Amino acid sequence: MDKPEFYQRLAEILDVEEVKPENVLKDFDGWDSLAILSVLAMADAKYGVSIKAEEIRSVVSAQDLANLVEAKQK
Amino acid sequence: MNFTFHRKRISGVLVVVPANERSFVEEMRNFNFPKGRSLKLKEVMGYDKRRIVEPGVCVSDLVLFGLQQLFEQGLLKREEIDALLLVTQTPDHFMPATSSLIQGRLGLKQDMLCLDINQACAGFVIGLMQAFMLLEQESVNKVVLVNADVLSRKASPKDRNIYPLIGDGAAITLIERDDKDSVIHASVKMDGSRAEALIIPAGGLRLPSSPETARLEDVGDNNLRAKDHVFMDGSEIFNFVQTEVPPLIENLLARAGISSAEVDYFLCHQPNRFMLEKLADKLKVPYARMPNNVVEHFGNSGSVTIPTVMAYNLRERLLREQLQVCLAGFGGGLAWSAMLLRLGKLAFNNIIEYE
Numbered sequence: 001m002d003k004p005e006f007y008q009r010l011a012e013i014l015d016v017e018e019v020k021p022e023n024v025l026k027d028f029d030g031w032d033s034l035a036i037l038s039v040l041a042m043a044d045a046k047y048g049v050s051i052k053a054e055e056i057r058s059v060v061s062a063q064d065l066a067n068l069v070e071a072k073q074k
Numbered sequence: 075m076n077f078t079f080h081r082k083r084i085s086g087v088l089v090v091v092p093a094n095e096r097s098f099v100e101e102m103r104n105f106n107f108p109k110g111r112s113l114k115l116k117e118v119m120g121y122d123k124r125r126i127v128e129p130g131v132c133v134s135d136l137v138l139f140g141l142q143q144l145f146e147q148g149l150l151k152r153e154e155i156d157a158l159l160l161v162t163q164t165p166d167h168f169m170p171a172t173s174s175l176i177q178g179r180l181g182l183k184q185d186m187l188c189l190d191i192n193q194a195c196a197g198f199v200i201g202l203m204q205a206f207m208l209l210e211q212e213s214v215n216k217v218v219l220v221n222a223d224v225l226s227r228k229a230s231p232k233d234r235n236i237y238p239l240i241g242d243g244a245a246i247t248l249i250e251r252d253d254k255d256s257v258i259h260a261s262v263k264m265d266g267s268r269a270e271a272l273i274i275p276a277g278g279l280r281l282p283s284s285p286e287t288a289r290l291e292d293v294g295d296n297n298l299r300a301k302d303h304v305f306m307d308g309s310e311i312f313n314f315v316q317t318e319v320p321p322l323i324e325n326l327l328a329r330a331g332i333s334s335a336e337v338d339y340f341l342c343h344q345p346n347r348f349m350l351e352k353l354a355d356k357l358k359v360p361y362a363r364m365p366n367n368v369v370e371h372f373g374n375s376g377s378v379t380i381p382t383v384m385a386y387n388l389r390e391r392l393l394r395e396q397l398q399v400c401l402a403g404f405g406g407g408l409a410w411s412a413m414l415l416r417l418g419k420l421a422f423n424n425i426i427e428y429e
Contacts, residue, residue: 032111034118045356
């Protein structure tokens with residue numbers, strides 16, 4: 001998995017310039033139910049994995065989210 | 075599961091929507107929800123206007139209104155109806171079947187079949203399949219398929235995950251034998267192990283309605299819902315649709331020997347614009363060939379949405395000419411269905427308002 005590309009896609013969903021691995025997702029203004037749905041769609045379309053909304057809500061940082069998607073790919 | 079039908083056709087479509095129109099952005103103000111986010115949801119999901127019934131209006135009221143209009147306009151005769159199939163999740167009563175109530179209120183002949191079918195968003199294709207099978211009988215010449223739901227009455231007005239999205243309505247579809255040797259392919263799949271992703275927990279005999287099941291509970295994000303209300307696991311349904319529906323459609327096309335490019339329109343169930351765009355992306359179909367605008371005008375009305383796409387987006391064309399279309403429905407059950415057919419030269423294809 002290309003992590004920088006993943007963070008860039010996450011930045012587009014959150015409508016910010018940049019997302020760093022250590023950033024806490026809840027700290028973003030744009031981190032709402034629509035963003036979560038967009039992450040589900042991105043994980044499905046770009047990485048071929050299905051994640052549940054609860055799983056996304058349980059992760060803290062952007063890096064946790066990247067790891068979750070990566071773990072599902074295996 | 076695959077099905078093939080011969081010499082059957084849809085000959086007319088009439089959609090009945092309640093005159094009562096609600097605005098998404100207005101309604102979201104009742105939830106103390108930031109307006110900016112409501113506007114973003116409107117833009118991405120397509121939530122805007124929807125139609126819901128006034129208190130007390132039942133499925134049979136909408137259907138009666140539509141059928142009477144067809145009788146008055148001479149588009150259908152009472153005595154022609156050999157079968158009345160009603161697909162609904164929100165019947166007037168547990169018993170008897172709502173289709174029988176409609177037959178009685180309209181004074182239809184006794185020499186006919188009335189059948190309620192408990193199916194949700196996959197129910198338009200499933201209803202068509204039942205109609206085609208009945209038309210194998212010599213005694214059956216015309217089947218009236220009715221898809222109708224008033225799910226707004228089972229949604230919590232304090233649950234913004236579902237209440238502002240739902241639409242009510244009824245669709246009446248006439249089905250008869252075709253003189254031409256038309257072939258219709260269909261495919262259906264079911265997964266009851268995921269039934270709880272879309273469910274009204276109470277009100278049946280497993281959990282009868284009581285003061286306890288009517289009590290609103292905080293289900294997170296300031297949303298309140300009772301067990302008497304409809305529940306939807308949005309992310310589960312989203313993943314289900316993106317995973318299961320593309321292969322269903324691809325296999326159907328392959329079996330029929332038709333390429334995606336030969337399909338004029340993909341007429342899908344309409345949960346929201348976002349899901350349909352993602353579905354189109356996955357199937358590599360341009361958005362113009364998979365209309366996604368029903369939810370923004372009428373809301374999500376379950377199995378009524380596919381005939382609504384036909385009448386709202388393709389009214390003139392389907393009156394005038396025949397198109398190759400692929401239908402696809404998906405939702406409660408879980409159930410997902412698709413059908414490939416030539417559709418058009420309809421006798422009528424309208425949307426009317428129920429006051």
